Amino acid sequence: MSKVENKIRQFLIENFVLSDQVDEMGFDESLLEKGVIDSTGVLELVFFLEEQFGIEVDTSEVLPENFDSINRLAAYVRQKQ
């Protein structure tokens, strides 16, 4: 798995997932269904992506197809870079 996916996964684990759930954090798992992305969580994610990968996120791009899993987030980041 590439660096982008791993960095995103590490961020999610450190900020949203309890240590006993780490093994369950799959790359295609829905973050919405897991309840990770609430109103604060989505802002934290956007802030992280902008800081970490030097991209600028537009509100119109904050869509489930870009934000609902680690793999989708990574694809979105690559497309923006």
Next chain:
Amino acid sequence: MSILAEAMQIQAGEEVARLSKWMKNQIFHEFKRRGAVIGVSGGIDSAVSLALAVHALGKNRVVALAMPEQDSSPDSQKLAEEISEKFGVELVVNDVFPALDAMGCYDKLAASIKETFPDYDASQDKIKLVLPNNLLEKPGLNIFSLALLRPGQLEQRKILSPKAYLGIVAASNMKQRIRMLSLYYHAEKRNYAVIGTANKNEHEQGFFVKYGDGGADLQPIRHLYKSQVYQLARYLEVPQEIIQRTPTTDTYSAESTQEEFYFRVPFELLDKIWLGMEEGMTADEVAKDMGLTAEQVQRVMDDLTQKKRTTEYLRTIPLAIS
């Protein structure tokens, strides 16, 4: 009439009688209180709750409390006066600005706003929190932006940093919490209960402040969709000015509708989609009934599920281990 439009209809007279009986029993017999205090904002929910309380307890056992502050719309107090007069109850006006100011609410709010708009000037600029536009037209997650309105300029919107967002929410929630404190002061000195005004949309979707407007002894319209609250309002003869007023948050300095701040879909559509979902209908079935696309309906259903799931904490009472 569509199936869902018909299913949304309630027998207003029967519902008022049922709620009145329940409120009377709860307040007089279960809580052993002599009456009730209600915060009135000039909105439809508090107007209906007030009318129900008068129906249940009698006008001499109900007190309306208006609690304006610096950012309240001037209409709010005027309408609170009208509704109190209409239903013949005592109105107490308690300006909560000095208490909020003393607690640093406005300074804290301004400091958090400046993290996003460094040149924010509280003396002339107005702000509001907003979610992306109508969910029926475009998909999108619930990401809050801060909108700045400066005289003579176009509205500016920026996505908030998590720190700025939490700072703004924490400071503005002081407004609802100071109102709760005031409601309980006026209730306790009369040996009255506090009636909350949350409807089903607000309660189940998490559009309330925990221990703020969510702090009350009973919430008589909490089981009703907003659309059904309107039906009760018409039956209870709530003034047309209040019925026709667009529901607002009345929390931020710029006027903000509940739709743009939180719900993202007009109530008349949102409620029917939600009812269909609760009745076990598929997105396709709801779409056909309402003349929408299945994709639009599914988007709203997903948002309803997501908001309910992520706001469970707000509805949880203090927990203890046995």
